[in-house]
Amino acid sequence: MKRMIVHCEPGSTEMALMENGNLVEYAAERSQNRGLIGSFIKGKVVNVIPGMQAAFVDIGQKKNAFLYIDDVLHPHLEKQPKHKPSISELLKPGQELVVQVIKEAIGNKGARVTTHYSLPGRWLVYMPTAGYVAVSKKIGREEERQRLKTIGEELRSDEEGLILRTVAEHEDRQAIDEDLTMLRKQWAVIMDKAQKASAPFLLHQDLSMIQRLMRDVYSPETDELIMDCPDQAKEAQAFLRAMLPGETPRIVVYAGETPLFDHYDIKSRLEKDFQRKVWLPGGGYLVWDTTEALTVIDVNTGKFIGGESLEDTVFQTNLEAAQEMARLVRLRDTGGIIIVDFIDMEREEHRAAVWERLEKSMYGDRTQHHILGWTKLGLLEMTRKRMREEITIFS
Structure with a gap:
């Protein structure tokens, strides 16, 4: 199930996409500064x-x-x-x-x-x-x-x-x-x-950003669109009915006292997920460094000591890291060359399993990407198409 949460203010719109409770995409658009991608000139x-x-x-x-x-x-x-x-x-x-x-x-x-x-x-x-x-x-x-x-x-x-x-x-x-x-x-x-x-x-x-999202990922049988702007909600409903005749789109107009993004804990999640150091569920963590040429992600075991052996601990941390990294790459809209320094693994089947986990976790990413494989230094190399400026989180 996908839940699209849209917060509107005069002159700007913010969108958060959640899949099965996980925050996977965030985008912001100012009405006077709408992007040109896809435009014909x-x-x-x-x-x-x-x-x-x-x-x-x-x-x-x-x-x-x-x-x-x-x-x-x-x-x-x-x-x-x-x-x-x-x-x-x-x-x-x-x-x-x-x-x-x-x-x-x-x-x-x-x-x-x-x-x-x-x-x-x-x-x-x-x-x-x-x-x-x-x-x-x-x-x-x-x-x-x-x-x-x-x-x-x-x-x-x-x-x-x-x-x-x-x-x-x-x-x-x-x-x-x-x-x-x-x-x-x-x-x-x-x-x-x-x-x-x-x-x-x-x-x-x-x-617009919201219409593109509805066109690309919205499924009326399972998905929900929650908006705190009644006028835009009416426009969204008209757009969906034109695009999906005969369907009944589920659009909820939020009118709670707590701000919409606070109600769904979006702001605090974004603040955590856009940090340089991001903790993994099991106690390991990622360190995220971006330069003009590439992004480097370093994986560390941190507090995780749950494996039966050192190799098992490393393997479990790397599996978690691969899954979480795929979500964060999509959420941050990271583009260009991406180098991942997973913790060294002795067994070849473990390296193959980590690659497979990353590949499966990237499946939902609509942006073109290629996982190129392991380098001679044991780093994982991938590319992801970058089409827009870095994401700015509106305050």
Whole structure:
């Protein structure tokens, strides 16, 4: 069961997502500073740099956006040229084109944009020019994967691409078709605006933080949305009914005297989970250090002495650490290179079990990530896509 807790104040919204009683996601959004990820913008090429195989595009922000050549070539690898051309053959200064933001401006770097367009719906992601069908890797049964792929191939046109999302598992063809129809209409509106607008111009902005969460993870059969803002609760109900016709969403408007986040103990949990030193349930602890290049997580046994032997104590601590680390990486929205210094284990099967625990615990994380494995120094290495600035906890 998931519980989405939303606290609203004038000009800002905070969201906490709990799964089976555990705090797994936190996000904050200021209404005047809504993010651009997923947005479509008609931009203008400012300069082209062949040495970097990249171009800088004016999208109406303080810093020009970065467009790499791989994001200009055809989105289907099989349709790309065998020898990569110079970007100067594809783009010229002053040229106007539609781009989509895939990474927010961070620090001194401008946003990153692409021409590999994608529009996420409830059951699928629509890619108007990709030319292929894919199915979420999280759908394990081959029979179901093949069913969804067949539906996708039958529904798409020659140039269109579709990705069937994890939530599409066991969904019927009609619901998927309706989702695709809605996304096609959305794309047509974007293209119509692009023909009439002068660059730079915002053509389409992705959903708000709360709407994205409802679109991506909300299940009306099991999940609950609790909000302390009646007006936004009405909007959320209308959004869910439009997205899930025939369903009755469970939305609770909180009116208690205690502030909503205090009632569910969210603030104190966040303060504990965002510390440099985080205690594990069994008495061990993690030390969390972040630099510009990477995040290093150090695992320590601390007060835990419950194993039958030193190896068993170390193994149990590392298992706990792997599970808790997966939750915290998702909660903190940690991105980039992540190095984990687990406590040294003698037995290879213990190392394999810790890797497996981490992999299973990361399953619910919707952000793209890869567990690369153990280095020669016995460190575990993984990467996680970072698309936004570090999380700020509103006071």
